[in-house]
Amino acid sequence: MAQKLLLMAAGGTGGHMFPAQALAEAMLARGWRVKLSTDARGARYTAAFPSAVEISEVSSATFAQGGLLAKALAGPKIAAGVLSMAAQMRRERPDAVIGFGGYPSIPALGAATLLKLPRMIHEQNGVLGRVNQLFAKRVAGVACGTWPTALPDGVPHEHAGNPVRAAVRERAGAAYIPPGDYPMSLLVMGGSQGARILSDVVPAAVAALPEELRRHLRVSHQAREEDLERVNAYYAEHGINADVQTFFTDVPARMSEAQLVISRSGASSVADISIIGRPSILIPFAAAAGDHQTANARGLVNANAAVMIPESALDIPVLAEHMGAILSNPRAATQMAAAALDAGVPDATERLAALVEQLAEEG
Numbered sequence: 001m002a003q004k005l006l007l008m009a010a011g012g013t014g015g016h017m018f019p020a021q022a023l024a025e026a027m028l029a030r031g032w033r034v035k036l037s038t039d040a041r042g043a044r045y046t047a048a049f050p051s052a053v054e055i056s057e058v059s060s061a062t063f064a065q066g067g068l069l070a071k072a073l074a075g076p077k078i079a080a081g082v083l084s085m086a087a088q089m090r091r092e093r094p095d096a097v098i099g100f101g102g103y104p105s106i107p108a109l110g111a112a113t114l115l116k117l118p119r120m121i122h123e124q125n126g127v128l129g130r131v132n133q134l135f136a137k138r139v140a141g142v143a144c145g146t147w148p149t150a151l152p153d154g155v156p157h158e159h160a161g162n163p164v165r166a167a168v169r170e171r172a173g174a175a176y177i178p179p180g181d182y183p184m185s186l187l188v189m190g191g192s193q194g195a196r197i198l199s200d201v202v203p204a205a206v207a208a209l210p211e212e213l214r215r216h217l218r219v220s221h222q223a224r225e226e227d228l229e230r231v232n233a234y235y236a237e238h239g240i241n242a243d244v245q246t247f248f249t250d251v252p253a254r255m256s257e258a259q260l261v262i263s264r265s266g267a268s269s270v271a272d273i274s275i276i277g278r279p280s281i282l283i284p285f286a287a288a289a290g291d292h293q294t295a296n297a298r299g300l301v302n303a304n305a306a307v308m309i310p311e312s313a314l315d316i317p318v319l320a321e322h323m324g325a326i327l328s329n330p331r332a333a334t335q336m337a338a339a340a341l342d343a344g345v346p347d348a349t350e351r352l353a354a355l356v357e358q359l360a361e362e363g
């Protein structure tokens with residue numbers, strides 16, 4: 001039997017590239033040939049891809065950013081990308097084409113639509129991104145990373161989940177030690193870039209906790225470079241045991257030790273929290289496109305696994321109250337941890353791979 005070919009299109013940010021990497025690994029393991037079409041920004045992430053993935057950069061552009069000239073040039077750039085992809089696809093006839101969002105996925109999805117090749121989308125967030133919105137009605141279906149993704153009526157969809165790192169999967173369902181009269185860990189994360197608002201509010205909210213909780217806490221706090229010093233100084237002045245870093249490379253380990261996680265609700269953060277299974281306080285990034293971080297958080301909130309505080313309602317007393325309520329109620333915290341675990345999809349990569357195979361079979 002001829003080797004099947006998957007063409008993946010992704011680009012821009014790690015959020016789009018990471019699920020593509022996970023799927024590539026799974027499809028190679030299933031004996032497929034895998035190609036990736038991306039842009040210069042996406043290419044920064046390709047070092048982590050298996051070397052068997054054939055990577056090419058494609059011409060694309062966005063109408064959403066840049067000055068007038070950039071916008072005027074966007075149309076011809078996209079058209080050039082679609083034409084070159086169409087020529088390539090006519091020669092190679094991929095068995096399946098999948099887009100992960102980001103404007104570098106336009107040429108591949110556009111060409112696959114013109115040539116009527118089997119094609120689908122993976123949407124990581126609870127709201128369709130701009131490019132995925134454009135193609136949602138022109139593909140066989142949408143694999144949703146965060147349930148429930150809001151979709152136009154009649155679009156076939158499947159809850160596939162968001163692939164997470166192996167270090168997260170290894171800790172799926174790691175035993176949860178409820179809060180109590182012993183050292184407790186709090187993990188504070190602001191997404192891949194960190195978040196200033198968490199540095200403004202979390203240290204003071206920790207300081208405002210009742211002494212019997214506060215003295216047991218060890219805080220792992222991810223802060224932006226420019227906030228490191230003041231956050232460190234605040235914790236030190238208030239006698240709070242804290243480890244403040246710009247990026248923790250061992251989040252899966254820290255999360256599995258945590259009694260509580262305070263986090264932005266980026267798609268991967270929500271996936272990590274639900275696969276390891278920890279209670280969380282989620283503070284969606286209010287400026288995210290289509291308010292997708294609020295949609296991402298909703299799955300965990302509706303499952304009673306998390307508390308969501310919109311940025312507009314976030315202040316020190318509100319956060320301290322929610323933290324105090326969870327940390328002083330081991331039963332409720334344990335239930336939240338179990339509910340988070342229930343909502344997680346640890347086999348997201350395999351689900352996605354199965355959807356690709358189904359797409360290729362159905363043509």
Ligand SMILES: CC(=O)N[C@H]1[C@@H](OP(=O)(O)OP(=O)(O)OC[C@H]2O[C@@H](n3ccc(=O)[nH]c3=O)[C@H](O)[C@@H]2O)O[C@H](CO)[C@@H](O)[C@@H]1O
Pocket residue numbers: 013014015016124125189190191192193222246247248249250251264265266267268269270272285288289292293296
């Ligand atoms: C500000 C913004 O627009 N963010 C978007 C960006 O998220 P962004 O990439 O910022 O955030 P995500 O939550 O998706 O991913 C962050 C990942 O980094 C890990 N981590 C975090 C901190 C740390 O110190 N160490 C560490 O390893 C987290 O565990 C998580 O796995 O792309 C996501 C996927 O499209 C979107 O849902 C987010 O809305």
